[in-house]
Amino acid sequence: RKEVEQDPGPFNVPEGATVAFNCTYSNSASQSFFWYRQDCRKEPKLLMSVYSSGNEDGRFTAQLNRASQYISLLIRDSKLSDSATYLCVVNRDSGAGSYQLTFGKGTKLSVIP
């Protein structure tokens, strides 16, 4: 089982739609969780950290389920500018000052007019 798994998509949704992405991780010792977005040929940009209690930032809501080891991202009222690849990122300390940051392969979203 891959350490971080995402549905690669693409998800093609109309403007204004609500879309949800899920991500599963295999290591129960994982400590921190993030969603990044990456536009074509650009760098990843931090979208939001994901907290155990869930968190919301405008149209974006992130949830974490530690028992089931999955993370979700909900985008409401999709905009054309939301079209990007969404990367699920999991991080954990692996001892002796080292830590393991693992990216999922990303889910591609296309918002259509």
Place this chain on the structure above:
Amino acid sequence: DTEVTQTPKHLVMGMTNKKSLKCEQHMGHRAMYWYKQKAKKPPELMFVYSYEKLSINESVPSRFSPECPNSSLLNLHLHALQPEDSALYLCASSQLPGALNEQFFGPGTRLTVL
């Protein structure tokens, strides 16, 4: 200033060349990172510097040599690269080292090795 900058934006080099990639941040972050990203793949961690000391080397070939001259700068020296090393090289920084800290990425250097 919440920006990580990288130079050059693009680099084409031959297999016998020596070149360097540069990364700079002025956010007072004490951890800096180098990643390599191939097309349609996620970023892969190469090196981590914590408080200007190399703390993680993810078994990267010695033709890649990182350097952290001070807390704001991170270099990646390249020598005798192979065509398969062509990729987007991303620098990132975080306030502190460790798993709980968010990383912020620079725009990357797109490297082509001929």
